[in-house]
Amino acid sequence: MTARIIDGKEVASKVHEEVAAGVAEYKSKYAKVPGLTVVLVGDDPASHSYVKGKERACEKVGIATETIRRDASTTQEELLEIVEGLNNDPAVSGILVQLPLPKHLDEDAVIHAIDPMKDVDGLHPENAGLLMLGQPRFAPATPLGVQRMLVEQNVDMNGAQVVIVGRSKLVGMPLTALLLQKGVGANSTVTVCHTGTKDMAAETRRADVLIAAAGFPGAVTPDMVKPGAVVIDVGVSRVEDSTRKRGYRLTGDVEFEGAKEVASAITPVPGGVGPMTISMLLVNVLQAANLAASN
Numbered sequence: 446m447t448a449r450i451i452d453g454k455e456v457a458s459k460v461h462e463e464v465a466a467g468v469a470e471y472k473s474k475y476a477k478v479p480g481l482t483v484v485l486v487g488d489d490p491a492s493h494s495y496v497k498g499k500e501r502a503c504e505k506v507g508i509a510t511e512t513i514r515r516d517a518s519t520t521q522e523e524l525l526e527i528v529e530g531l532n533n534d535p536a537v538s539g540i541l542v543q544l545p546l547p548k549h550l551d552e553d554a555v556i557h558a559i560d561p562m563k564d565v566d567g568l569h570p571e572n573a574g575l576l577m578l579g580q581p582r583f584a585p586a587t588p589l590g591v592q593r594m595l596v597e598q599n600v601d602m603n604g605a606q607v608v609i610v611g612r613s614k615l616v617g618m619p620l621t622a623l624l625l626q627k628g629v630g631a632n633s634t635v636t637v638c639h640t641g642t643k644d645m646a647a648e649t650r651r652a653d654v655l656i657a658a659a660g661f662p663g664a665v666t667p668d669m670v671k672p673g674a675v676v677i678d679v680g681v682s683r684v685e686d687s688t689r690k691r692g693y694r695l696t697g698d699v700e701f702e703g704a705k706e707v708a709s710a711i712t713p714v715p716g717g718v719g720p721m722t723i724s725m726l727l728v729n730v731l732q733a734a735n736l737a738a739s740n
């Protein structure tokens with residue numbers, strides 16, 4: 446069997462169109478546009494490239510976007526002051542502090558300082574708690590993107606055996622909460638693997654839907670995939686590649702070439718989950734703007 450390749454860009458562009466229509470409606474109703482402000486501290490090249498992608502996507506759908514760039518020596522107090530200013534700025538619908546922050550900064554304290562109604566990354570404890578309770582307000586964009594992708598591919602998630610590799614607060618945990626809920630694109634039986642899992646391959650081989658978010662190439666090998674499974678690869682790693690101009694290429698967690706001969710559908714890296722993450726961020730920004738306007 447050779448798997449169908451799930452085109453994340455195609456699904457993402459459908460979401461972009463929906464958001465653009467939502468932004469136009471918001472604009473005609475309130476005579477202003479939703480706004481996203483990104484706070485970018487330090488010089489991590491991957492973060493800079495992600496932020497550029499977010500800026501471009503906002504511009505495409507009509508969301509106003511601003512990036513506050515600060516160097517790596519920024520203090521905790523300075524960063525908290527920036528967040529406070531954005532919390533109080535009515536032109537800002539959504540705030541995103543690009544992670545990871547430089548080591549000397551307290552990431553949790555910064556996230557906790559964001560107004561939960563503007564927390565479009567869905568990482569504030571209030572939003573994480575609401576998601577766990579099955580009353581999501583803002584869920585993190587990557588898990589939302591994975592779920593939307595599965596829905597768009599008509600994958601029957603109701604009662605499906607889902608195995609997620611990774612339990613991070615950004616991906617594995619919120620994705621577990623989303624897929625466990627009752628409702629469309631959910632109601633699944635979810636198993637979560639992590640470094641304490643005793644026999645990961647035994648778990649993954651039971652998966653109708655296998656989602657890899659461990660963060661290293663080769664985390665999922667073809668023998669770990671059940672024949673006919675849907676495989677979603679969240680992982681993104683840079684591996685050296687002297688044939689590329691920039692000296693590296695991006696790769697996922699899954700051994701793609703082998704796994705696509707076993708799976709029924711699979712996402713590539715790049716071009717799979719990545720574009721979905723950006724588009725679901727736009728959904729969250731529009732939602733934040735609408736929530737603020739209706740209050």
Ligand SMILES: NC(=O)c1ccc[n+]([C@@H]2O[C@H](COP(=O)([O-])OP(=O)(O)OC[C@H]3O[C@@H](n4cnc5c(N)ncnc54)[C@H](OP(=O)(O)O)[C@@H]3O)[C@@H](O)[C@H]2O)c1
Nearest residue numbers: 587611612613616639640658659660679680681718719722
């Ligand atoms: N495409 C996108 O838009 C997007 C967005 C976000 C993240 N990502 C990518 O997704 C990957 C995961 O990101 P993250 O933020 O969730 O990473 P993370 O915080 O490092 O979490 C990795 C998770 O994988 C688990 N893990 C690591 N090695 C393992 C192993 N050998 N066996 C079983 N479990 C293992 C860890 O277990 P423990 O908890 O036990 O340590 C942890 O729960 C990264 O490659 C990241 O770049 C992509």
